[in-house]
Amino acid sequence: MSLRTFRARRTRLGLFTAGVASMALLATACGGSGSGTAAAPKNFSYLSVTENTTVKTALTSLSEGSCKSANDALPLKVETVPQASLDQKLQLLAGQGALPVQFAAGNAPALTQKLAKSGKIADLEAKLKELGVDDQLEPAAVSTIKALYGGKLEVLPYEYNIEGVFYNKKIFEANGLKVPATWDQLVASAAKLQAKDIQPFSASGQQGWPLTRLLSGYLYRSLGPDALKDVADGKAKLTDPQYVKAATEIAALGKKGYFGKGVGSIDYDTAMNQFLTGKAAMLYMGSWALANISDAKQDKIGADNVGFMPFPAVSGGKGSIDQYPSNVGLGITLGAKSFDKNTGAWVSCIAKNYGSKALKDHGSISGFKVNTPVTDANEVTTQVRDTISASKQNVLWFEALFGTKATTISQTNAAGLVSGSVSPEQFMQTVQDALSAQ
């Protein structure tokens, strides 16, 4: 072997070794971060979404009031991301073992369950019992959470909402309309309003879910409370005729222009604003909208002018008008790794005080007990609170039992359904395909 080839070989070998070494280094760097060791948190870090201001404002005022001692030990630190990028952020943080102490747990319960299965989420039921505050949660809220999260208490009920249609009483009176009890009456009322150049509904097509909620509302009324559980269990398909019928009904509303122009580019705030400034007669929304309705700055038509009605019955349907879609808002949960004594102090303080604080300051109804009596800001809040306590059976929403992919696809295609660019059959087919691919 000549000296030259020997050198060349040595160089090649050296390069190869360096390459392998660097790859190995990279491998350990990537693999190692997955399982961080538990370290006591320095902050009560809370990752929330930009869209929800109630929880973070209420928590901030608790940190200065009732929960001051918990806050002194573990200062509250709020961070927000847009709701649309929450799922990405959580998956990345979870992958790096860097989940915050408390966080909004994903747009679909499926993601939360995935996090729970891999042990990233604290066992809240056990923790609350340990802290002796498990009786601070409203049973209705707990049962809603369990229905959503496979029988487990995986999130805290910072919100407890029922959904229905908010309507503008003044517009209804001026046009001689009664609160519609059936779907046909609702459609007839919308037609009457449209004829008088009043936009019947405002809805956000950019978010998509305000539209798909109408779809599930119709399904629950026509097929009964198990309509979507059957789909999740594989007993029925969204492409079955009775399911497509619901999509056809909602698409028809859009076809007649009842959602106004360009529904696909209307975002949540704009839709809310259209209703609260009297530009639209009805708004399908959850009871969290009471916070906006009670806010005189936003609500130009006045809270006294807003009525609430359940999603109307479908003639001959198996569902009943008193089954309200309910939810606990965007689920908020706590990381398993960072749950220590200081975190516990925060949680028990929240459990005891959050209910009254949120109701008093924001008119927002939560699933925590209201320990300090609060007088309601307005009639419609009272009406909704009464409805919640009287409601016996709850139903879920359209995407509640879907995975992340089907949820996204359903919500991004909803605007197309009502603008006519996607046919009802196509819409249901697309969502069903995404469901089947899960």
Place this chain on the structure above:
Amino acid sequence: MHRVLGDRRAIAILLGPALVVYSLIMLVPMVWSLGYSFTKGNSIDGFTGNGVANFSRLLDDPAVRHALWFTLKYAVVVTAGQVVAGYLLALLYVFFLKRASALVRTLVFFPVVLPTVAVGLLFQKFFQVAPQTGPVNSLLNAVGIDSIDFFGSSSSAFWVLVVMDIWRSMGFYAVLLFAGLVDIPEEVLESARLDGATGLRLVRHIVLPLSLPVLMSSLIFSINGTLKAFDSIVALTNGGPGNDTTPLTLYMFQTSFTYGDYGYGSTIAVLLTVVCLLVSLVVFRVSRRDLTEG
């Protein structure tokens, strides 16, 4: 010099560091991504081997076909638009505006330095129908045409996207091609003029062949950029309506990060790499042939 560069050790020392850096930041992630494409799972659940299941799924996935078709259509249309508009502008600078073109060049170049997201928002407002009527729809209304929901149907959303991307980048191609045109010796043009070639004939027979090399590099630039388009589409339509304007890049992103399916996302990335490689090879081949002949 020859002795130094002929020595393999010297080559290793000179190239080594760059090669290591290149390998670490380019090759390793690519191989890594290829590795992921044989797995299933995500960073929460962990990864498990999945064989070639992702690749067979890729072949059956209508969303991939749709995204691939959209990507190619978008790349071809936008590239054609960018390069043609850029070339016309460059001709305008050189032959019409001549030395006075500095201001126009700056103005046309300006959108290139604007952040894509800002341009996306600008066009969104420009073409919007609700909650406010945008300038374009106002104009349509003024001449008696009903407002059009540009982002509500796939074809109009596509064209708004195309217009935006051409507007945004034509200044860059104009400057690039301008440099090529300025390079053409004045004497050649002069003698062609003396031979009676003016206007279009001059462009067709003298200017075009002489600026072909820089035209080719513009094409490669443009195709490479448009095949990987992501930010402008996310900012303007976010892939909507539905998934009508979703290119492969966005579908890959959604699959990996939104749906938490990293394995399949990597498989889509591999497909995108192959497409880019193929297109680059074709363009390279064509350009090499042209260069040797012309």
